[in-house]
Amino acid sequence: MTTLTGVPVSPGRAAGVVVTMPAPVPEPPLARVPEGTDLDAAAASIDTAARAVTDDLFARAERATGTAAEVLTVTAAMAADPTLAADAARRVREDRETPARAVWDAAQVVVGQLEALGGMMAERARDVRDVRDRIVAQLTGLRPPGIPEPGHPFVLVAGDLAPADTATLDPATTIALVTEGGGPTSHTAILARALGIPAVVAVAGAGELRDGAMVLVDGGRGTVELDPAEEAVEAARRGNVQRTFMGPGQTADGVRVELLANVSDGASARAAAAAGAEGVGLFRTELMFLGRTDEPSVDDQVAAYADVLDAFAGRKVVIRTLDAGADKPVPYVTADGEPNPALGVRGLRTAVAHPDVLERQLEAVAAAAKGSQAEVWVMAPMVATPDEARRFAARCDAHGLAQAGVMVEIPAAALQARWVLEEVAFASVGTNDLTQYAMAADRELGALAELSTSWQPAVLRLVATACEGARAAGGRPVGVCGEAAGDPALAPVLVGLGVTSLSMAPAALGDVSAVLATTTLDRCRALAALALDSRDAWAARKAVRAALPELDELGL
Ligand code: PEP
Numbered sequence: 001m002t003t004l005t006g007v008p009v010s011p012g013r014a015a016g017v018v019v020t021m022p023a024p025v026p027e028p029p030l031a032r033v034p035e036g037t038d039l040d041a042a043a044a045s046i047d048t049a050a051r052a053v054t055d056d057l058f059a060r061a062e063r064a065t066g067t068a069a070e071v072l073t074v075t076a077a078m079a080a081d082p083t084l085a086a087d088a089a090r091r092v093r094e095d096r097e098t099p100a101r102a103v104w105d106a107a108q109v110v111v112g113q114l115e116a117l118g119g120m121m122a123e124r125a126r127d128v129r130d131v132r133d134r135i136v137a138q139l140t141g142l143r144p145p146g147i148p149e150p151g152h153p154f155v156l157v158a159g160d161l162a163p164a165d166t167a168t169l170d171p172a173t174t175i176a177l178v179t180e181g182g183g184p185t186s187h188t189a190i191l192a193r194a195l196g197i198p199a200v201v202a203v204a205g206a207g208e209l210r211d212g213a214m215v216l217v218d219g220g221r222g223t224v225e226l227d228p229a230e231e232a233v234e235a236a237r238r239g240n241v242q243r244t245f246m247g248p249g250q251t252a253d254g255v256r257v258e259l260l261a262n263v264s265d266g267a268s269a270r271a272a273a274a275a276g277a278e279g280v281g282l283f284r285t286e287l288m289f290l291g292r293t294d295e296p297s298v299d300d301q302v303a304a305y306a307d308v309l310d311a312f313a314g315r316k317v318v319i320r321t322l323d324a325g326a327d328k329p330v331p332y333v334t335a336d337g338e339p340n341p342a343l344g345v346r347g348l349r350t351a352v353a354h355p356d357v358l359e360r361q362l363e364a365v366a367a368a369a370k371g372s373q374a375e376v377w378v379m380a381p382m383v384a385t386p387d388e389a390r391r392f393a394a395r396c397d398a399h400g401l402a403q404a405g406v407m408v409e410i411p412a413a414a415l416q417a418r419w420v421l422e423e424v425a426f427a428s429v430g431t432n433d434l435t436q437y438a439m440a441a442d443r444e445l446g447a448l449a450e451l452s453t454s455w456q457p458a459v460l461r462l463v464a465t466a467c468e469g470a471r472a473a474g475g476r477p478v479g480v481c482g483e484a485a486g487d488p489a490l491a492p493v494l495v496g497l498g499v500t501s502l503s504m505a506p507a508a509l510g511d512v513s514a515v516l517a518t519t520t521l522d523r524c525r526a527l528a529a530l531a532l533d534s535r536d537a538w539a540a541r542k543a544v545r546a547a548l549p550e551l552d553e554l555g556l
């Protein structure tokens with residue numbers, strides 16, 4: 001029996017067959033069809049391939065739901081457009097290009113035209129490339145690009161996933177995710193948790209896993225077991241009951257800890273509300289800004305924000321303004337070619353060169369808030385200094401948004417929290433970036449996964465300092481909305497450090513609330529002291545687990 005190990009990022013166990021992510025479709029060679037080839041038949045093969053691709057995409061769109069269904073329908077409609085196939089067929093007949101090469105060249109012309117038009121049109125170039133790759137794969141017998149659809153549930157094994165692929169990830173068929181790259185707070189990991197898919201990243205040797213192999217993935221322990229015993233597979237099936245959250249969140253002695261959800265659009269907000277979240281602690285607004293070449297209109301933004309607010313009428317929703325830059329480039333806001341994008345002009349810093357983008361976003365948030373019953377709070381990402389916080393609060397105030405706050409995800413903001421929080425109404429600790437900057441460890445890098453954990457006492461000290469600063473600044477509430485908030489062993493530690501709300505992927509709400517319900521505030525404080533006094537992350541986790549046997553009793 002072989003067991004591969006990696007970094008556990010999304011809990012749960014699942015057993016199934018491996019399906020690997022297909023390699024990108026290569027550019028077909030510049031070749032002519034041999035003399036004597038039936039050119040009409042060769043040209044007709046393009047039509048047949050395009051039709052097969054269209055039918056397959058429409059069928060998949062019908063089976064899928066939400067964003068995945070939308071993405072597939074758009075791609076299917078594009079594959080059904082006869083213009084591309086007609087130009088490719090002409091190239092076969094007149095220039096004797098091979099069908100695959102003809103499709104490639106015909107697509108290049110369309111891509112060039114769309115990119116020259118700019119704006120919304122240029123975004124469609126990506127769809128044309130996708131259709132091109134699918135038709136070429138069909139013609140040459142290669143596997144089509146994107147998330148595979150073998151017709152049965154499977155364990156997806158990949159180097160890492162591109163953002164465009166994650167949009168079509170369907171938890172009904174992808175029962176577990178194993179990647180060779182990626183860190184614990186990479187966007188692939190965050191998405192797996194949001195979808196409730198057990199996942200292990202940074203798995204050494206994942207590249208050796210072959211299609212059809214049977215594996216048991218444990219997303220809580222970070223293991224991938226090859227050819228597991230039948231009993232282990234059965235136990236995994238039985239043990240996978242998700243704990244439900246009945247709310248409200250509180251410690252054993254009745255101290256309230258709001259348990260909130262991280263969302264990115266209306267669909268995820270509705271799912272979070274259905275899972276019992278008491279509100280939204282982090283609405284990442286980036287989704288509608290990414291993957292396009294111009295800014296969404298104010299009207300489009302109002303509609304997107306209202307969609308989320310409507311799911312939480314009467315409850316709190318913390319909307320974060322655009323966090324562009326680094327792993328989330330937005331071409332009309334962020335600069336290309338910065339030597340260190342994570343240390344560059346990102347988050348709130350982009351508002352210096354593009355104040356208008358922030359103004360329009362705040363205008364849209366204010367309009368959506370006016371038309372909704374939700375209690376709207378607004379916060380800025382990547383704030384480092386009290387002056388940045390003051391300027392942001394002033395802009396919110398100008399739009400009538402009274403509850404303005406900041407993310408504390410830069411060590412400087414944590415250390416100077418007393419001054420930063422005198423300028424705003426609340427803080428939310430982004431432990432993903434706070435860990436990245438405290439440990440100087442790129443959060444997307446699997447090789448640094450050991451460093452990239454919020455169990456690092458150095459990170460916990462920053463959280464403690466932020467909470468002390470918030471108290472000194474008049475008792476401002478401090479939440480945590482980084483991935484640490486959803487770790488059931490770390491949650492009581494954060495509460496012990498002074499955190500008053502926790503915001504997480506909805507799937508984690510049940511486990512976190514179960515642990516808090518067993519633990520008094522005094523005990524949380526004792527656990528926090530144990531973690532702070534530890535030598536390193538490993539020792540901190542071990543000390544807390546030893547002092548909190550309820551974790552084992554709850555199976556966590
Ligand atoms: C964080 O940095 O912890 C955070 C919540 O923001 P994001 O993951 O979107 O950078």
Ligand code: MG
Nearest residue numbers: 409430432433
């Ligand atoms: Mg962040």
